[in-house]
Amino acid sequence: xxxxxxxxxxxxxxxxxxxxxxxxxxxxxxxxxxxxxxxxxxxxxxxxxxxxxxxxxxxxxxxxxxxxxxxxxxxxxxxxxxxxxxxxxxxxxxxxxxxxxxxxxxxxxxxxxxxxxxxxxxxxxxxxxxxxxxxxxxxxxxxxxxxxxxxxxxxxxxxxxxxxx
Numbered sequence: 001x002x003x004x005x006x007x008x009x010x011x012x013x014x015x016x017x018x019x020x021x022x023x024x025x026x027x028x029x030x031x032x033x034x035x036x037x038x039x040x041x042x043x044x045x046x047x048x049x050x051x052x053x054x055x056x057x058x059x060x061x062x063x064x065x066x067x068x069x070x071x072x073x074x075x076x077x078x079x080x081x082x083x084x085x086x087x088x089x090x091x092x093x094x095x096x097x098x099x100x101x102x103x104x105x106x107x108x109x110x111x112x113x114x115x116x117x118x119x120x121x122x123x124x125x126x127x128x129x130x131x132x133x134x135x136x137x138x139x140x141x142x143x144x145x146x147x148x149x150x151x152x153x154x155x156x157x158x159x160x161x162x163x164x165x
Contacts, residue, residue, distance in 0.1 A: 041088065041089050041165075044087075044162065045164075046084045047062075047082065051078050051157075052076075057078075062080055069146065069158070072146055073148065094109050105126065108125075109122070112136065115138070118139060121138075123135050141163060142164060144161065146160055147161070
């Protein structure tokens with residue numbers, strides 16, 4: 001048997017080097033996965049819209065979603081209540097107070113996944129801390145999803161969520 005440096009047999013070194021090499025590759029893959037997940041950031045625009053059948057006003061700031069609102073919902077009036085820009089990062093929920101007062105409603109949005117050209121968001125509406133709506137959606141960059149929400153005033157709240165990544 002041939003001896004290498006330090007009096008070790010070469011036959012024992014090769015399997016050890018293969019194990020070290022395999023472990024190093026696996027460690028590198030895991031580190032790259034967690035680094036990309038940790039750095040993933042998505043810009044989201046969240047608009048809260050009040051829809052009702054009181055009047056026929058369409059808020060001019062909703063012109064980009066007006067056609068979709070009319071095709072999905074049967075209301076005559078749409079008014080923008082809130083317009084927010086958020087930075088979402090992997091599995092870190094962002095909670096927004098929506099309606100103060102006795103009902104204490106809030107909106108929680110989390111980035112929960114990334115798939116090729118889409119991202120996956122979890123949307124929760126809470127009343128007094130308890131979820132009243134819990135859904136997940138997939139969006140492509142630049143697209144908007146409309147989600148009908150709970151009663152609000154003389155109508156309902158609708159969420160318009162757009163993303164850029």
